[in-house]
Amino acid sequence: xxxxxxxxxxxxxxxxxxxxxxxxxxxxxxxxxxxxxxxxxxxxxxxxxxxxxxxxxxxxxxxxxxxxxxxxxxxxxxxxxxxxxxxxxxxxxxxxxxxxxxxxxxxxxxxxxxxxxxxxxxxxxxxxxxxxxxxxxxxxxxx
Amino acid sequence: xxxxxxxxxxxxxxxxxxxxxxxxxxxxxxxxxxxxxxxxxxxxxxxxxxxxxxxxxxxxxxxxxxxxxxxxxxxxxxxxxxxxxxxxxxxxxxxxxxxxxxxxxxxxxxxxxxxxxxxxxxxxxxxxxxxxxxxxxxxxxxxxxxxxxxxxxxxxxxxxxxxxxxxxxxxxxxxxxxxxxxxxxxxxxxxxxxxxxxxxxxxxxxxxxxxxxxxxxxxxxxxxxxxxxxxxxxxxxxxxxxxxxxxxxxxxxxxxxxxxxxxxxxxxxxxxxxxxxxxxxxxxxxxxxxxxxxxxxxxxxxxxxxxxxxxxxxxxxxxxxxxxxxxxxxxxxxxxxxxxxxxxxxxxxxxxxxxxxxxxxxxxxxxxxxxxxxxxxxxxxxxxxxxxxxxxxxxxxxxxxxxxxxxxxxxxxxxxxxxxxxxxxxxxxxxxxxxxxxxxxxxx
Numbered sequence: 001x002x003x004x005x006x007x008x009x010x011x012x013x014x015x016x017x018x019x020x021x022x023x024x025x026x027x028x029x030x031x032x033x034x035x036x037x038x039x040x041x042x043x044x045x046x047x048x049x050x051x052x053x054x055x056x057x058x059x060x061x062x063x064x065x066x067x068x069x070x071x072x073x074x075x076x077x078x079x080x081x082x083x084x085x086x087x088x089x090x091x092x093x094x095x096x097x098x099x100x101x102x103x104x105x106x107x108x109x110x111x112x113x114x115x116x117x118x119x120x121x122x123x124x125x126x127x128x129x130x131x132x133x134x135x136x137x138x139x140x141x142x143x
Numbered sequence: 144x145x146x147x148x149x150x151x152x153x154x155x156x157x158x159x160x161x162x163x164x165x166x167x168x169x170x171x172x173x174x175x176x177x178x179x180x181x182x183x184x185x186x187x188x189x190x191x192x193x194x195x196x197x198x199x200x201x202x203x204x205x206x207x208x209x210x211x212x213x214x215x216x217x218x219x220x221x222x223x224x225x226x227x228x229x230x231x232x233x234x235x236x237x238x239x240x241x242x243x244x245x246x247x248x249x250x251x252x253x254x255x256x257x258x259x260x261x262x263x264x265x266x267x268x269x270x271x272x273x274x275x276x277x278x279x280x281x282x283x284x285x286x287x288x289x290x291x292x293x294x295x296x297x298x299x300x301x302x303x304x305x306x307x308x309x310x311x312x313x314x315x316x317x318x319x320x321x322x323x324x325x326x327x328x329x330x331x332x333x334x335x336x337x338x339x340x341x342x343x344x345x346x347x348x349x350x351x352x353x354x355x356x357x358x359x360x361x362x363x364x365x366x367x368x369x370x371x372x373x374x375x376x377x378x379x380x381x382x383x384x385x386x387x388x389x390x391x392x393x394x395x396x397x398x399x400x401x402x403x404x405x406x407x408x409x410x411x412x413x414x415x416x417x418x419x420x421x422x423x424x425x426x427x428x429x430x431x432x433x434x435x436x437x438x439x440x441x442x443x444x445x446x447x448x449x450x451x452x453x454x455x456x457x458x459x460x461x462x463x464x465x466x467x468x469x470x471x472x473x474x475x476x477x478x479x480x481x482x483x484x485x486x487x488x489x490x491x492x493x494x495x496x497x498x499x500x501x502x503x504x505x506x507x508x509x510x511x512x513x514x515x516x517x518x519x520x521x522x523x524x525x526x527x528x529x530x531x532x533x534x535x536x537x538x539x540x541x542x543x544x545x546x547x548x549x550x551x552x553x554x555x556x557x558x559x560x561x562x563x564x565x566x567x568x569x570x571x572x573x574x575x576x577x578x579x580x581x582x583x584x585x586x587x
């Protein structure tokens with residue numbers, strides 16, 4: 001159920017995003033999806049990667065500060081209101097969304113939403129109860 | 144010639160300045176008498192000094208010439224901290240009329256004591272400082288040094304009053320009001336840090352006050368190192384003649400030394416403070432022309448005599464009569480220190496204070512660097528901290544909380560608003576051996 005996400009600390013200056021991505025490219029690691037949260041001085045790059053352990057050590061060897069966090073991937077219909085159907089049961093369970101980002105595969109008419117919840121287990125229970133499709137690793141990354 | 148012009152006409156001086164012009168044999172005789180009395184007093188009343196002298200097998204009666212001072216052990220800032228609060232006092236509390244304190248590195252300040260006679264000496268050297276800057280009765284002095292535990296405010300206040308000038312005890316801060324009073328009260332002299340005066344010039348411009356049209360003509364600037372380019376800026380943007388004043392709480396406060404109209408270094412009031420230059424590594428006394436650490440011995444202080452106090456300021460002594468006619472020696476400010484202390488907005492800061500604050504927040508000491516800049520005449524301090532996996536949280540909120548916690552810990556330790564910038568690991572340059580903690584980008 002739970003997906004491992006990597007967060008990388010980046011300074012908000014020209015070249016720092018490229019430098020971190022170059023480390024992954026050199027290690028031949030493909031990124032499934034990513035998001036970047038930024039402030040005036042720094043940013044946090046969040047990455048979902050199939051081979052996250054290899055990615056983590058590559059980034060650490062490249063001199064980056066990396067943190068591993070558990071997130072949830074929820075598949076919804078790629079249509080208006082899709083996200084709202086996920087949020088309703090979570091809100092009812094009193095779970096807070098700390099951050100989220102999404103990606104759309106384009107072919108399956110489905111979208112995948114990546115969530116960091118204040119309480120992952122409670123969120124899983126609420127989503128399952130509402131009949132939502134919480135993805136396992138393999139489903140996200142494909143065979 | 145009227146009394147008001149005393150210090151403005153070459154060759155005429157305030158009577159209190161007489162010791163500045165003593166023939167050297169008399170000055171040396173006076174210094175020896177006072178040194179002997181000071182050593183006797185310190186030995187008799189300050190256990191730490193007695194113990195140090197006993198260890199070196201030197202008694203007060205061994206001081207027969209001025210050169211014998213070299214037999215006396217040094218005093219350092221840590222001694223004042225270790226004997227906090229009153230361990231360096233040579234007078235009982237009922238004879239002490241004033242306590243001041245300087246900021247301490249680890250929370251405890253350094254306490255200094257003044258007997259009534261010490262306040263008189265302080266007043267006298269500050270009077271002579273102002274006189275050397277060409278001030279006299281009739282001048283209106285805006286004293287923007289802080290009043291309080293810091294020695295600057297009251298020291299300048301007493302000296303200016305003793306000179307017969309009119310004192311405006313405005314203390315520091317509140318820039319717009321400072322400018323209003325400068326203008327409305329017809330102020331002729333100002334005492335503050337040089338960077339604050341540059342800030343005043345700039346703010347006055349924004350307020351539409353033409354600094355060059357004010358009667359303000361003298362600036363007594365101290366409490367931080369400053370440079371020729373700052374002097375030039377002040378001269379170009381005001382009619383103020385800048386004078387550098389030097390002092391430290393451990394010795395007496397401001398008034399240990401002052402620039403005169405010749406601007407060839409700062410005169411040390413040698414009848415009260417005996418200077419030496421030493422090699423900061425070995426402690427060996429160096430010839431006057433050599434560059435080294437300034438060591439000062441108080442010659443007339445009662446409540447807290449200081450024997451061979453290491454100032455950590457690196458400079459050179461210049462003997463020989465000055466263009467102004469004074470016989471007392473001068474030191475040439477080079478604005479460097481033999482320890483890692485730096486001065487920002489008049490506050491002494493040690494990198495170790497930053498380390499204490501970071502340790503308190505993070506548990507371990509991250510790589511850090513202090514960057515000093517000057518913006519519109521105001522000094523700014525930024526602490527750059529490398530983000531380690533231990534403190535890296537996944538949300539912006541948590542990182543902002545960390546940043547805020549570090550900033551608060553720094554503000555509490557240093558008493559100054561410090562900006563905190565989180566940086567990627569390994570972005571702060573590592574150097575061989577001792578880390579270079581302070582990057583000073585202020586244009587002196």
